[in-house]
Structures are given as C-alpha cells and as structure tokens.
Amino acid sequence: MGHAVLAEGLRKRFDKNWALDGFDLAVPTGTVCGLLGPNGAGKTTAVRILATLLRLDGGRAEVAGHDVVREAPAVRRQVALNGQQSTVDDVLTGKENLVMWGRLYHLSKRQAEARADELLEQFGLTDAADKRAKQYSGGMRRRLDLASSFVMRPSVLFLDEPTTGLDPRNRGEVWREVKRVVAEGTTVLLTTQYLDEADQLADQIVVMDTGRVAAQGTPDQLKSKLGGDRIEVVVRNADELPVVADVLGPDAEVDPDTFRVSAAVADRVAALTRVTSALAARGVEAEDIALRRPTLDDVFLAITGHKAVSEVQA
Structure with a gap:
C-alpha cells in the first residue's frame, strides 16, 4: 500500500519551547489518520510542517512521496489543507467561490466552471449553486469549504478540526463527505477536538502529548488498552x-x-x-x-491526563 505521509523524528522549536520533539508518523495511502492531543500537544504544528507552511528544525518528512523541505513545490501540488478558518467568500455564490479557486489554480474559465459544477454535485450543493454563501447554513458552508479543497483533486488532504462549531446534523454531513473522498482514494490526516469524530472516521489514531506520540493504533486497539466492559x-x-x-x-x-x-x-x-x-x-x-x-474519551484521559479540548495554537 505504501505511505502517503511519513515523518521521522520531527522537531520544531518556538523560542525556547519544543512544539515537536521527536514526532513520528506513518499514514498508509487511502486511509484516515486521526491526530489527537491536548492543547499545545503539537497537532497543528505537525500539520503545518507536513503541508510545507512551516520549516522543521530536525528530522525528515515525506508527503505523497516528496520530501517536504527539498521538494516543497511538488508536495504542494499533491496536497490540500482545510483549516479551522473558512475560506468561503460570503459575497460570492457557491459556484463563484469554486470557480475563483479554479482560476487561482490556473484553470481556464471553461475548465474552472466545469470543475465547479462537478464539485457542487458531488458535495450536494447543486441546488444552492447560485445562492450567496452568506445564505448557506453552517454545514453547507463547511461542505463548500471542503469542495474548494478538491478543485485540483489532491492525493493528501489535511483537515484541521473541520467540524468545530457545527451542530450534530451538519457534522454528520461533513463526515459523509470525508468518507466519500477517502473511498475515492484520497488520504486524510485529521486533527479534531471531537473524539467521536475520530472514532467515526479514523482507520488509525495517533495520540500526541508534549510534541511526541503518546499512543497509536486503531480505535478498538486503543480502547482495548483500558480493558473490557x-x-x-x-x-x-x-x-x-x-x-x-x-x-x-x-x-x-x-x-x-x-x-x-x-x-x-x-x-x-x-x-x-x-x-x-x-x-x-x-x-x-x-x-x-x-x-x-471504554470510549476514546476514556483512552484520551488515561493516556494524556487531559480531557480533549480545542487547541488555539499548538
């Protein structure tokens, strides 16, 4: 199968503090890896390094077969990052948002419009294509935001807390879209504050603490560490x-x-x-x-000594 994301001994320091201190990660192609950890564990820092937005201070990493330092442009052509802040322009319609992203990726106008129509259908937004984004519900906005990440069909998608602030129904809509794109072959690295989200989506979970891996395995493997019923x-x-x-x-x-x-x-x-x-x-x-x-909440608390919380800056 191979690995779409591979990191060995990643280190990153901010001032005198090590945000990452020997972080290792291996994500098989075509799977979802859930990255969990308490506030300040280093999740967002790891994602930014893997997406080539930060330079590492030690170790090495490859994404989609390319070194994140020596081959950063090649990595960027293969990945998409969907962060905590929406990239949706409220003034534009749903279709105009997607066409704009297509044009920014140097597609012709005709290509951008055709790709926008494909994505609107795939993400269940065709009926709202001509509505301004400010009229969208929270779930629709998040789906539009995700759709913009797929304009160039990335092989690796980084999702940094994709459903923060959404109600359960809208979270479920986003989960369905994530499962669909993974079924089509995209590899997903997901950071989340919702442990049930990791339980629903992740094939593999990596629990981070103080910049290192504290535990990893499938959801069932991690739960089994706490015993049975x-x-x-x-x-x-x-x-x-x-x-x-x-x-x-x-x-x-x-x-x-x-x-x-x-x-x-x-x-x-x-x-x-x-x-x-x-x-x-x-x-x-x-x-x-x-x-x-046992739930993932139990596992998280037992491993880190913290309850899961949203991190503002890791």
Missing part, C-alpha cells in the same frame, strides 16, 4: 457508595461527586444479574445500572 452503578445517596463498592469488588472506582461506582467485568450479562441481585439483597435501590465499553 465496565459496569456502572449510580445511587441516590452518598452513604450507599461503600455498599456498592463492596458489591462490585476490590477494583471498584468510586466517584463521590456523581454518586457513581464502576468496575471492570468480564461476563457482562451475568455480572449485571449478579450485581442487581446483590444490591437488592442489601437494600440498595440503584438510580441506574448500566454496562458500557
């Missing part, structure tokens, strides 16, 4: 917490703020039946009892 019991009164902890066993974890007790289980249904019966026998009426699997 857990049973959670929520009670009404704090004085019931010790009783529940005793029922769940020596490894039970108690959260007094939420009146919640949890523990790992191996037998799911049998454990649920056993715990329910034991609590009833000891006079505890639980507010809620549930089984759940």
Whole structure:
C-alpha cells in the first residue's frame, strides 16, 4: 500500500519551547489518520510542517512521496489543507467561490466552471449553486469549504478540526463527505477536538502529548488498552457508595461527586444479574445500572491526563 505521509523524528522549536520533539508518523495511502492531543500537544504544528507552511528544525518528512523541505513545490501540488478558518467568500455564490479557486489554480474559465459544477454535485450543493454563501447554513458552508479543497483533486488532504462549531446534523454531513473522498482514494490526516469524530472516521489514531506520540493504533486497539466492559452503578445517596463498592469488588472506582461506582467485568450479562441481585439483597435501590465499553474519551484521559479540548495554537 505504501505511505502517503511519513515523518521521522520531527522537531520544531518556538523560542525556547519544543512544539515537536521527536514526532513520528506513518499514514498508509487511502486511509484516515486521526491526530489527537491536548492543547499545545503539537497537532497543528505537525500539520503545518507536513503541508510545507512551516520549516522543521530536525528530522525528515515525506508527503505523497516528496520530501517536504527539498521538494516543497511538488508536495504542494499533491496536497490540500482545510483549516479551522473558512475560506468561503460570503459575497460570492457557491459556484463563484469554486470557480475563483479554479482560476487561482490556473484553470481556464471553461475548465474552472466545469470543475465547479462537478464539485457542487458531488458535495450536494447543486441546488444552492447560485445562492450567496452568506445564505448557506453552517454545514453547507463547511461542505463548500471542503469542495474548494478538491478543485485540483489532491492525493493528501489535511483537515484541521473541520467540524468545530457545527451542530450534530451538519457534522454528520461533513463526515459523509470525508468518507466519500477517502473511498475515492484520497488520504486524510485529521486533527479534531471531537473524539467521536475520530472514532467515526479514523482507520488509525495517533495520540500526541508534549510534541511526541503518546499512543497509536486503531480505535478498538486503543480502547482495548483500558480493558473490557465496565459496569456502572449510580445511587441516590452518598452513604450507599461503600455498599456498592463492596458489591462490585476490590477494583471498584468510586466517584463521590456523581454518586457513581464502576468496575471492570468480564461476563457482562451475568455480572449485571449478579450485581442487581446483590444490591437488592442489601437494600440498595440503584438510580441506574448500566454496562458500557471504554470510549476514546476514556483512552484520551488515561493516556494524556487531559480531557480533549480545542487547541488555539499548538
């Protein structure tokens, strides 16, 4: 398959601080890699280096088979970057926005218009082609923004928090478009503050912390590091917490703020039946009892010690 993005020992310093300090990355062609990390982990810095917008201070990187330093122009011809700030011009219509980008890429007027029509159809915006972008919903604007990244059919697409600020429905629309372009062969490197987004889209996840890789693997591989299923019991009164902890066993974890007790289980249904019966026998009426699997939020917190947050500057 080969690698569309390859980085070895990347280092980047701002003043006395190392934003990247030995960062490694390998993204197979035609896949989605989710880049996660707390504020300041180095995600955006890594993307900017790989997109040739920043020069590295150490290490090496290749994108689409070209060295990002020695062959920067060749890299730029193969990639597109869709950042946190929209490139949509509100005064222009959807089609005019795409034609403008085509002309900036030196397409003829006829070629630019033909490509704009193709993209409007692919991204479900044909009916809004002649509307000014300021009339678009948030999801439509983001899809138009993504469409502009595909004017020249990039082999590698860098998405830097593509759905920040969108509601769940509009996020879902963007996810569908990302899946579609990947199915057509584009490789995507995605940074996101939404762990469910990485879970939905990423074939591979790389968790960054302090400029290095803290963990990597598929979503299921990362979740498996935290063990299997857990049973959670929520009670009404704090004085019931010790009783529940005793029922769940020596490894039970108690959260007094939420009146919640949890523990790992191996037998799911049998454990649920056993715990329910034991609590009833000891006079505890639980507010809620549930089984759940580890989430990427759990993984992220366990690995970095931080909850996922949007980074302003990494």
